[in-house]
Amino acid sequence: MFVTAANAQTPDAGGNTPPDGSGEDAVLHGETGAGAGHDAGFPPMNPEFFPSQILWLAITFGLFYWILKNVLVPRIGGILENRRDRIAIDVEAAERAKQEADEAHAAYEQELAEARERAHSIGQDARNDAREEGDVQRRKLEAELDARLDEARERIAAAKSGAMNGMDELATDVAETILRDVIKLDVTRDEVSSAVAATRS
Template sequence: MFVTPAFAQEEGHSETVDLPPASDAAAAHGETIHVEGEHESGFPPFNSEYYPSQLLWLAITFGVFYWLLKNVLMPRIGGILENRRDRIALDLEAAERMKSDADEAHAAYEQELTEARNRAHSIGNEARESARADAEKERKRLDADLDSKLDDAQARIAEVKSSAMGEVDQIARDVTDAILREVAQIEASQDEISGAVGRARG
């Protein structure tokens, strides 16, 4: 079909082209003669009697085949393959997602664990601190208590001592008076006795 325009050009150019070597032409002749020889022998593949029949049935069968493939079979096969590809991709995706979920959970777990550990640590510290503070306070309170009690006791001791001391004077004087009166039969005045006792005590 594309030959016709070429023919015209060829006519003009055939002179410019070198003549072909004789061997080529001979080979070509052999070729054509060979083909024609097969034609004459009634060789079945070249028997044109059944050409129309073969062409017609080829057209029918191939047409039906093409239609079947295009509209029924290939969508079917393609669908199956597509389906599988999608399914595998989805499964892989799901696996990836689960994996990342697991990773996340793992990370969260680790974080929580450290947090909890930190919290426990701080709580422990706090408790220890407060306990120590409480103990300190208690100790201070007790110390103060004891101090005040000690002071009280000392004050009372001093009081008792001084009162006791005062009583000792009286007793000494009484005793002196009594002794003087009973033993020496000396009547001494209270002033003399007091003076004597005071001297004796020094």
């Protein structure tokens, strides 16, 4: 139908067809204008492009999932595993120090009880001398216990401090990895450490 209309030439007022094919140009121009009126507009909203958009969405999602599974998750998992091991070691050291402190306290209690028994036994024979000797022994034992307890407290405090530092380092490493690799933010380690310290306070 369009071929017939395009090949037809419109005669002029004298009944002659124009030799330059202007009638054909007019028909073609009319067809072009009519076709232009049926354009869909914005391509992403055109249903004709939905299959290709869905395909690229699936490809992009698959690539992101592969990167997340094979790059980011193993790195974060390795960091968490290393920090977990270090924290476990620090906690174990703190528990050993606490056990040693408990043993020292128990030994002190036993020695103190023995010293009191000895002082009581001696006091029956010579109360004044026994009391003085018992006080000397008690002060000596208390001084030794205080020294042991202070040493144990220092070791416990050092172990706890090491564990907390390990947790701060873990949080800093995880936050830095997420901000740099996942969110793609350019941050320094000092900024991340400051932010982690601010959350603790």
